[in-house]
Amino acid sequence: MNKVVLIGRLTKDAELMQLEGKERGVLRFTLAVDRRFSNNSGGKEADFIPVRYWSDFGHKIQPYLLKGKLIGVSGKVSTRSYTTDESAKRYVTEIEADNIQFLERKKEDIV
Template sequence: MKNTVLLIGNLGADPETRNTRGETTITTLSMGTSRPKRDSEGKVMKDAATGYTVQDTEWHRITCFNGLGKTVAEHATKGMLIGVRGRLHYSKWTDKDGVERYGCEIIAEEVQFLSRGKSAAKPQGDLELDDDVPF
């Protein structure tokens, strides 16, 4: 059996990075994914005013370690479209008030940038496409 998660969505905030005492870099992301909202009969719901499909958004906590985390922190920014491949990780802890808490996160093994990030230079003027380059 394999624990694999594949998600494509937008970052809800800029990545946050911290280092442990053991020099491990940990970068966390908040990623939103959306799907069409359905009514009790299973039909896709439309907004009465605009006619657009109503979306249900779910938020996911993504954790990246060391080199991957550094790369994500350097290039990713709020609103950017990314793809994540990783694994589910469940945690259990007791908070400062003695209440048992549970959480779920995705430990990223691969992050793909599907839109431009911080370091992408904005083109100046008109771009010319090379007809000799195959797509």
């Protein structure tokens, strides 16, 4: 089974890469996920996890995926490799999201 559920904050605004001539595109962002325990000096540490989300309506949710927003993501771990122009092999591990959940409300919505 390959299933991942993460809660974290966006490290920067999400980027939308639209496929040419199609409605389908991919949202790409990095999620900062806090670790459960503090480090030796008492500070919190986080893991920075790259996420991509394929969607036909990415342009509708992109304006809400802003730096610092708390979101939940579920999906699967995806790995791939590629060769650079200098013939070096690179490996990429990222989350391929199938669901994004907004976990904060705007301050003006709170009564």
